Amino acid sequence: MKYPSQAVETLIEEFSKLPGIGKKTAQRLALFILKSDKIKASKLASAITHAKETVVYCTSCQNLTDQYQNPCYICISSRRNRNLICIVESPSDVFAIERTGHFNGLYHVLHGHISPLDGIGPDDLKIKELFIRLQTSELLPDTLELIVALSPTVEGETTTLYLTKIIKPLGIKMSRIARGIPIGAELEYADEATITRALEGRIML
């Protein structure tokens, strides 16, 4: 199939490279862009360029931040509990936890998980940065708590094990978020592994 214009074809192709965007959706997005006025379209284009130019990893927590606000606003906030560090896989996990409004510690973003099958080892993640951050911390190790909030997958578990192995010797407390039945779900439809974890992690009333 040929599109009526090379520019349209290129635009559809570029959109379809985005995750979760198939050929049909890419076509719809491209036609929307072509239908909308020039200012609107250029806003999206410049937002992309601008973000790529200004967004960097925070030198402390490795989350995304503006280059002129580094360390990021969470790391420099005086209202956050500096003794609590939550380890997550990606910036979107930080957004998800921040949305709850129930965590006021700091974060550390690993940018992935250990996955030998995909050729991703500890050195490909921000684990060295975490280690240095903890070693150079002005806080006493036994006042720190690391909450590991990785996905309950094989890769997540592997990464958690690795972190435990290298960080526990520093004398830092480590914990991980609970596995159990999600709010709103029916027990009946939960899988065996989740129910087993939920039973193990039961809380006394």
Next chain:
Amino acid sequence: MKYPSQAVETLIEEFSKLPGIGKKTAQRLALFILKSDKIKASKLASAITHAKETVVYCTSCQNLTDQYQNPCYICISSRRNRNLICIVESPSDVFAIERTGHFNGLYHVLHGHISPLDGIGPDDLKIKELFIRLQTSELLPDTLELIVALSPTVEGETTTLYLTKIIKPLGIKMSRIARGIPIGAELEYADEATITRALEGRIML
């Protein structure tokens, strides 16, 4: 909720203005852009800008085309049947029909349908352009056939009626695409209106 960077927030906002892209998808797209290398991201940005700059409506069929190829490649093709014009609502309908490979006539894109509820009248569509195109055609009116391929909705029917009213007097043959049971669908689950149309449009074997 606050994102760690103004540039990230702007990017997510711009993505979520696209049709069918919610806040969550916009976030995923933005993080993908930030993770991918600079060249890839700038390719998307420049594809948007470039498309907005070069893509125009074809002066003949009103479909999208490059400004340096106007009339479009379909309109100037010597291999197309110039006596057959298919009327569609949008450029994506042209793509859909072209994909079949079973139509070798020309097109005319109306860019919408008549919808009094949304305040869209005949003057907001490319109907005047169609009328002028037919009147100034070097072909004899009775050798022309207009295939109306609009959606079988109230708006599509209204538009079809309006077109019939103004174009029939020119002495041009008009037809519309068949309504019936789509290929692969089960008769059992088809709605009454579709079955009625399928019966009415039956073909002798």
